Amino acid sequence: MTTHATAQPSYLVDTGSRKGLMAWLTSTDHKRVGVLYLYSMISFFFVGVGIGFLMRLVQLTPFQHLITARTYNALFTVHGVIMIFLFVIPGLPAVFGNFFLPILIGAKDVAFPRLNLASWYFFMIGAILAVLSLFTGGGAPDTGWSFYAPFSLKTGTNVSLAVFGAFILGFSSMLTGINFITTIHRLRAPGMKWFRMPLMCWALYSTSWIQLLATPILAITLVLVILERFFGIGIFDPAKGGDPLLYQHLFWIYSHPAVYIMILPAMGAITEIIPTFAKRTIFGYKAIAFSSMAIAGVGSLVWAHHMFTSGMSSLATLLFSLLTMIVAVPSAIKVFNWVSTLYKGSIDFQPPLLFALTFIFLFAIGGLTGVMQGALAINVHIHDTYFIVGHFHYVMFGGTGFAFFAALLYWFPKMSGKMYSKKAIYASWFPMFIGFNMLYFGMLILGMMGMPRRYYVHLPQYHTMHVVATVGSWFLVLGLLAFFGTLIYALFKGSKAEDNPWGGVTLEWTIPSPPPQENFEAIPTITHGPYHFEQESK
């Protein structure tokens, strides 16, 4: 693998008329937009972590202490809204998709650079409105992040503003989806055929279609909630002839595929990391590419498995249970292919691979507990318990969160031009892994014991596991602080990163670290697939 010197300045250098913060806030460079997303999302992530930490402290005793019941309701709502809408949904596509998609396909930028910057502004406006809803009107929403009707129509808290914030965030998501689809269709380098694209691009492509097709449904639903709150139009309110189950359907038609918006790019990042550190081509390229599309397709048809106990028809419960089982197949294909790629590979054990393997382990637990819930009989037993909370966090935090960390470790040297301390990262992994499993496996056990979620007090029989989970949250937060502390330290004091520190073979490793402003001196011509390792072909 050769790297190329370039005459262009790095994207971190201000070369226009504006300097400093203004240069960043007005830049249409996809890499800068990705970094803007990164900083804003990590800020929101730590607000969410702080709230989660506080909720765990509340559960340290069986009795009410620290905060009131109503504040607890507001906390779990805000924790959900911030983590889901401001971190997990946009997380990987907005940060790593923006930064790396054009580079991975050999382009200078995304198809619509100005629209890309506008998407970030929509994101920030939506985020600010959601945060403002905590302190204005009737106070922070207390409905849970799903805003279920009819409670969301009647509560005196500031649901309208929070919902409007989510509506604006939806625009950011749709516009990013349009941008990525057009970029992949129109801006691939010469010779970059569909099956020569790195699999991260396939994951982003599938995700973008979900963003484009499913997000408008949520947007319209949220507008209906606002209209219902202000004008009482009676779509969802049973007192006015409305149907609250219709709200649940419309909400989950978006929000279940949103789970795949969250996880598909994470799987894409893992698919980039594993061949690099196994030093061999990916096992089953086309199977992984098609499984991404299959997850996007079938995953859009399973939404009502969130509603098995809602009073929905028996036919619908049967249909959605079956469809839910089917979606496990393409997910499992990916896991088997990752493991097969590692088999007989020349493993180079580095921090990104450690986090990628952690992702596979945690995601497998999250996935299997998800299949359990797809079975109707089990679902009735564990519905609305801590089992659901534990499963969701295994998928979203253990899955998307750890994949985000793995991707950050993998691409950090490329993005910043600096290398972090690997020892410090290994040290931070240990409390994160132990704390994570104490916290969320504890929740799975609590759920099986019957502990309902969203209660601010608990019965004595649940106390021991609650203490275990809370202590786990301390380890987890400690690990997170050490992890991000290490990266922040590296930004300022880290050694200079090589252009290709991991021996990767996709296009981003052929350009300098940090990348130049227009990515490539000349648009490359692609002659082979993305995971072409020289030592393997000898």
Next chain:
Amino acid sequence: MSEHAEHSLEHANHPGYGTFIKVWVALLILTGALVGVSHLGQTYAVWGLLTLTPLKAGLVFYFFMHLKYEGPLLKIVVLVTLGTLLIFFALLFSDVAFH
């Protein structure tokens, strides 16, 4: 392609007033039919909405929005989108119709 040929093609892609008026009359008749069936009871009204409204939308897409004169790719994209919507409807009705 010469400027003249491009102009001719563009001209050929625009239907005459006659077509527009015929489609407009068809839309008026369908609207009248929709109002009519809505007086026959809720079931008829719902089925009327589910069948006649997409037909009206189809006419608007096909003639007024020039789908008829587009290439096969765009037509396929529209069909896939409508197919997706139909699947959503079918799954939704597996609940609503059997409550």
